[in-house]
Amino acid sequence: MSNNTIKYYKTNCQRFKSFLKEKSIKYISDVNLNVIEDFTIQLQSIIDNATSINTILRAIRTFLNYSAKMNYSNKVEVIMLKEEKKIKPTYTDKEIKLLLKKPKLKKCGFGEYRNWVMVNWLLSTGNRARTIRNIKIKDLDFEGGYIKLRKTKNKHQQLIPMGNKLSKILTEYLQYRNGNSDDYLFPNIYDDKLSTSSLGTAIRRYNLKRGVTKTSTHLFRHTFAKKYIKNGGDMFRLQKILGHKSLDMVREYVNMFSDDLKEGFEKYNPLNEFTSIKEKIKMNKGDE
Numbered sequence: 001m002s003n004n005t006i007k008y009y010k011t012n013c014q015r016f017k018s019f020l021k022e023k024s025i026k027y028i029s030d031v032n033l034n035v036i037e038d039f040t041i042q043l044q045s046i047i048d049n050a051t052s053i054n055t056i057l058r059a060i061r062t063f064l065n066y067s068a069k070m071n072y073s074n075k076v077e078v079i080m081l082k083e084e085k086k087i088k089p090t091y092t093d094k095e096i097k098l099l100l101k102k103p104k105l106k107k108c109g110f111g112e113y114r115n116w117v118m119v120n121w122l123l124s125t126g127n128r129a130r131t132i133r134n135i136k137i138k139d140l141d142f143e144g145g146y147i148k149l150r151k152t153k154n155k156h157q158q159l160i161p162m163g164n165k166l167s168k169i170l171t172e173y174l175q176y177r178n179g180n181s182d183d184y185l186f187p188n189i190y191d192d193k194l195s196t197s198s199l200g201t202a203i204r205r206y207n208l209k210r211g212v213t214k215t216s217t218h219l220f221r222h223t224f225a226k227k228y229i230k231n232g233g234d235m236f237r238l239q240k241i242l243g244h245k246s247l248d249m250v251r252e253y254v255n256m257f258s259d260d261l262k263e264g265f266e267k268y269n270p271l272n273e274f275t276s277i278k279e280k281i282k283m284n285k286g287d288e
Helices: 003-022 033-046 050-069 093-100 110-125 129-133 164-177 196-209 218-230 235-242 248-256 270-274
Strands: 146-149 158-161
Touching: 003 033, 003 050, 033 050, 093 110, 110 129, 110 164, 110 196, 110 218, 129 196, 158 235, 218 235, 218 248, 235 248
Parallel strands: none
Antiparallel strands: 146 158
16 A cells, blocks of 8 residues: 555554543454444544544544454444535636646746646546656557556556547657656656655646646546536546546546536437427327
């Protein structure tokens, strides 16, 4: 697992351990449903957010499942709180146009040009920040039109389409960037791998300079999913491109952007192909 994931489990298991100590519970075999419910109530008293609480409970659930698997304890169900599904923000069309305006290469530095290419990449692929930080020049297959993703959240390498526009942008970028096949595609100023914080800072400064107050790299992923769905893309391909194990998250995207999906509904509604709104439905008197 990544260092961040390990830290996540350590932090939340330590929180649970402290709670058990307060309750004078010494053995994991003594943890039952009542203990979990008391722990959840304690979390609710200090955290006013069901999503944050569930994040903690998932870590505890994983630990307890392992404990039961190893016969250290009985199987204990950890019940998640009901979360209010909020519509995730995305970049507007106006903001996207501002972000995609190409800088003048003769006047801008490498950093700004690299950031512009990264924004194009994010909007074209929906990749996570951790994924694009690890992209190397050799991962680009211009002839086949594919990109190899070596570092993904689920640890599985995958191939995704490159897209013609992104291919042209990357071809020009590589002429400017140079580098060897084993070099990172989007390096820092020392030609080394971008850190997570450096990537976030780079996108933040780039966006603000363009007059866009939204600065999250992950918003590009939401924007990609929204645009893909609105433009008629199917859920199965979207699942593969985004690297989700199941369709659950993709369904969430569809639900989140349901209002936007109403746009153009009448144009593509199959019923309208065969009937006209102007047609009047004739009814027999016996049907009234």
